[in-house]
Ligand code: KG4
């Protein structure tokens with residue numbers, strides 16, 4: 001097996017990321033430039049603004065990834081880049097950059113599916129992880145339960161019928177007046193540590209549905225109503241509220257988190273049953289995506305998976321949230337199987353895409 005060195009580029013959402021990874025699993029560099037300050041300043045990201053932010057830093061982020069890895073483009077075996085799902089305008093910034101490098105240095109290019117990368121990065125972390133395995137992918141835009149049979153061969157067992165869990169974390173954090181400078185999820189996780197998770201009796205979604213699908217829109221509504229009933233004013237930041245008000249907010253955060261994760265446990269439990277019927281040799285469940293960096297989520301999933309006689313594989317937080325390593329690694333997995341595109345023309349006009 002020839003040693004490969006692959007550059008991975010990720011621009012599907014609001015982080016611009018690049019990384020260089022070796023086929024032996026060694027991470028040579030990892031760079032992430034976040035748009036969190038834009039988020040705070042404007043209370044959200046518009047596609048046009050996000051595209052502008054990616055364009056502004058993409059060259060610098062890629063250069064930094066190469067420099068930190070102590071290599072130049074000439075040392076690369078291939079370039080991998082996220083081609084979806086995500087915001088078209090943002091994806092295009094990464095793809096344009098990848099094609100430029102690939103064209104200039106006559107490198108093969110691998111187009112990567114963002115969610116597949118969240119799942120496959122677990123095989124970089126846990127080298128023993130063989131197919132088939134189960135994966136729970138939990139991010140801002142997606143909630144997926146899949147059975148991974150091989151590279152590029154996935155069976156979807158469940159998905160979100162409305163909002164993903166990360167979206168519910170982000171909205172709840174916003175309504176509780178949390179500091180969003182590092183995105184809502186981590187801030188809510190922190191506040192929940194101070195709260196009583198049994199103080200608000202939110203209903204676990206989709207209990208009566210005998211499937212593996214998720215729904216977080218109803219829980220969001222329950223939380224919003226609870227916040228309104230307690231007269232919480234989100235325009236007053238949590239840092240400036242009374243201790244009584246802060247306690248109520250923490251109770252809501254903890255109660256929300258408990259139910260949000262119970263819903264994950266329920267559906268994973270059922271999916272494991274389904275998965276084992278299809279592939280009795282399954283030994284692992286992978287949990288990945290931004291929300292899987294949450295400690296409470298990790299420990300609850302760990303117990304549930306162990307109880308089912310399987311092993312949980314959960315990448316470290318920096319590889320759960322969006323990153324270039326997972327793109328480079330998925331590029332390596334595909335490249336090894338001959339799945340890549342030949343180099344684009346060296347002098348492609350900039351508007352070719
Ligand atoms: O995978 P990711 O980085 O980007 C997408 O593909 O969407 O996931 C981002 C999501 C956001 O909703 C963010 O709030 C959430 O993951 N997240 C967390 C935590 N860290 C990130 N949610 C709960 N607890 C965390 N510690």
Ligand code: ZN
Pocket residue numbers: 114118139140289290321322
């Ligand atoms: Zn993601």
